Amino acid sequence: MWSPEHEVFIAQIDAEHRDLFQIAEGLEQTMEAHAQPGEIQERLHALAAHLEDHFSHEEWLMQSVSYPSYGWHKQQHDTARRRLKLFAPLIEGGETEAADVFLEFLAGWLQDHTGVTDRMMAAFVRNYERAHATDALERWGAPSRSGGGVRARTAAAAAAEAGPFPKTMRFCKMCGDQTTHEIRASGLACVKCAERAVSAELDRD
Ligand SMILES: [Fe+2]
Secondary structure, X not given: OOOHHHOOOOHHHHHHHHHHHHHHHHHHHHHHOOOOHHHHHHHHHHHXXXXXXXXXXXXXXXXXXXXXXXXXXXXXXXXXXXXXHHHHHHHHOOOHHHHXXXXXXXXXXXXXXXXXXXXXXXXXXXXXXXXXXXXHHHHHHOEEEEOOEEEEOOHHHHHHHHOOOOOOOOEOOOOOOEOOOOEEOOEEOOHHHHHHHHHHHHHHO
């Protein structure tokens, strides 16, 4: 069961975690209700797909900020991937004991992983954003020498030179919506704009 103690304070990652807990619970309930194999298979596939999307998203996010503990974090994702690969055929074959063992593993894994590993990643991402926002602010408001003394440039002069106020670390450059992740080479983009850009690239190919 998802609870606020699993929160990592990056909105999109938290939403994905909530979905993950919900999908895992759905699978558990389906198994307990001795549902038809087709339904169990459907829920298992949904779990596998969500897990992979979510892991890939986190791994991309970590790479985009050069997260130093990327290898350690990815190793934990890989352990969950390997477990799922091992158990999926057994669960699909209706082996309830295998489903129990896997779901118990997943519950413990999610608890530890979201509570410690993902929180560390999220703290790093937030601090990365703050550091870069500070860099941008320094560029924007750097003092200049004028009339024999150093004084801060006027806001108008600084804005004329550096462009609009640098709030890009918190707002999508493309649609302007607030976002906390998806840092692309061109700056910060929200998930929707990043996905749109990728599919536009694929369409062109
Ligand atoms: Fe993770």
